[in-house]
Amino acid sequence: MPARLREIYSDRETMEFRQSEPMEVYATPPIDPSQIRAGELAVPIQMVFGNLRSRNYLQGQEGWSIEYNGDAEFNNVTVRGTIISQSGDIAGFIIDENTISKNDLVLDSTGKIVLGTGNNTIQMSSVDSTYRLWIGHATPASAPFSVTRTGVVKMTEGDIAGILTVGGDDNVIIDGTTGTFTIKNGSLKSIIIGNI
Numbered sequence: 001m002p003a004r005l006r007e008i009y010s011d012r013e014t015m016e017f018r019q020s021e022p023m024e025v026y027a028t029p030p031i032d033p034s035q036i037r038a039g040e041l042a043v044p045i046q047m048v049f050g051n052l053r054s055r056n057y058l059q060g061q062e063g064w065s066i067e068y069n070g071d072a073e074f075n076n077v078t079v080r081g082t083i084i085s086q087s088g089d090i091a092g093f094i095i096d097e098n099t100i101s102k103n104d105l106v107l108d109s110t111g112k113i114v115l116g117t118g119n120n121t122i123q124m125s126s127v128d129s130t131y132r133l134w135i136g137h138a139t140p141a142s143a144p145f146s147v148t149r150t151g152v153v154k155m156t157e158g159d160i161a162g163i164l165t166v167g168g169d170d171n172v173i174i175d176g177t178t179g180t181f182t183i184k185n186g187s188l189k190s191i192i193i194g195n196i
Helices: 003-008
Strands: 045-048 051-054 088-090 093-095 099-102 105-108 112-117 120-125 131-135 145-148 153-155 163-166 172-175 180-183
Touching: none
Parallel strands: none
Antiparallel strands: 045 051, 088 093, 093 099, 099 105, 105 112, 112 120, 120 131, 131 145, 145 153, 163 172, 172 180
């Protein structure tokens, strides 16, 4: 323990430190040695077995604490720099090394968003080699609805109340409001009908 700290805390009954390494205490303004008494300072902070705490500290309720092992508890915190964390809990969201999740929502830093579980799911991906969106199955190729990265849409059923235009030059127009099916002159190439 440095000489200055040893001089201030020469009476071991005044304050107990359980430190494996020397430590120094600094205060601004400097704390008068007469303010130190019976395990606390005559200012609104306490040192309890190496833990620095506000005198009103109640775990999970009020005050603040900085533990000797690096754990800390505060009320409101303003951080002007960068927060780096590989785990934690914010408003019920669990932070893991690569994901932020709560209930059935997973945000994956590899480029995926998942809503739901199993086959009852909606997934978006920026890294899948083929698909960008799929619904109804955990495997995109087996999903009843999907959109590929090139814009190909697959669905098993649809209900269109408005107008569906097929082709970049309005070659085929299906109007769900009037029930009409229009094919522009000269744009019909072939009609394929399956088993009748």
